[in-house]
Amino acid sequence: MRRLAAAALLAVAIAGCGGGSERSQQTSPSPAAKHTDKQLIRGWLAALNAGDYVSAASFFARGAIVQQAEVFRLRDRAAAERFNSRLPCKGTLGKVRDEGRTSLADFHLRRGPGGNCHGLVQVRFTIRDGKFTEWRQLPEPSGNVV
Numbered sequence: 547m548r549r550l551a552a553a554a555l556l557a558v559a560i561a562g563c564g565g566g567s568e569r570s571q572q573t574s575p576s577p578a579a580k581h582t583d584k585q586l587i588r589g590w591l592a593a594l595n596a597g598d599y600v601s602a603a604s605f606f607a608r609g610a611i612v613q614q615a616e617v618f619r620l621r622d623r624a625a626a627e628r629f630n631s632r633l634p635c636k637g638t639l640g641k642v643r644d645e646g647r648t649s650l651a652d653f654h655l656r657r658g659p660g661g662n663c664h665g666l667v668q669v670r671f672t673i674r675d676g677k678f679t680e681w682r683q684l685p686e687p688s689g690n691v692v
Contacts, residue, residue, distance in 0.1 A: 583649040583673050584642040590678070591639060594630055602630040607677035614683050634660020637667070648672050648680075 581589075586605060593601035603626035610620045612629060620626040640652030649671045655663040665686065672680035 581676060583671060586673060587642060587651050595636060599627045599631040603627040605678055607679045610678055611680045634658050635663030
C-alpha cells in the first residue's frame with residue numbers, strides 16, 4: 547500500500563516536469579476536452595506537489611476507480627481529497643503515452659511527505675470529459691524500491 551500511495555503522490559509531483567506524446571483532442575464538446583491528457587496529468591501533479599489536495603481531487607470524476615494494491619472507488623470529493631493527501635511520495639513526470647482510450651504515464655519517485663521514495667511507477671489513466679475516471683497503478687518493474 548505504501549508503494550501505491552507513493553506512486554500516486556509522485557504522479558502529482560510530476561505535473562511540472564518533462565513529457566512524452568500528447569493525446570489528440572477528445573471528441574467531447576466540453577471545455578475540459580480541449581486539454582490533452584498530458585496537460586491534465588500535469589495539472590493534477592502541480593496541485594499535489596503544492597499540497598493543494600482540494601484542487602488535486604477536482605481532477606477525479608465522482609465514482610472514479612483507483613487501483614493500487616486494491617481497487618476502490620472515490621465515491622465523492624472528500625474521498626478523492628483523502629486519496630490525494632495520503633500519497634507519500636513526490637515525483638517527476640516522465641513519458642506520457644497515448645494508448646487510445648487510455649494514457650500511460652511514467653513517474654520517477656522522489657522524497658515526499660511520507661519520507662524517502664525512489665524508483666519508477668507507471669499509472670494508466672482513463673480520462674473522460676476532462677476528469678480521471680480510472681487511475682490504475684501498474685505493478686512495479688523488478689528492482690524498483692519505494
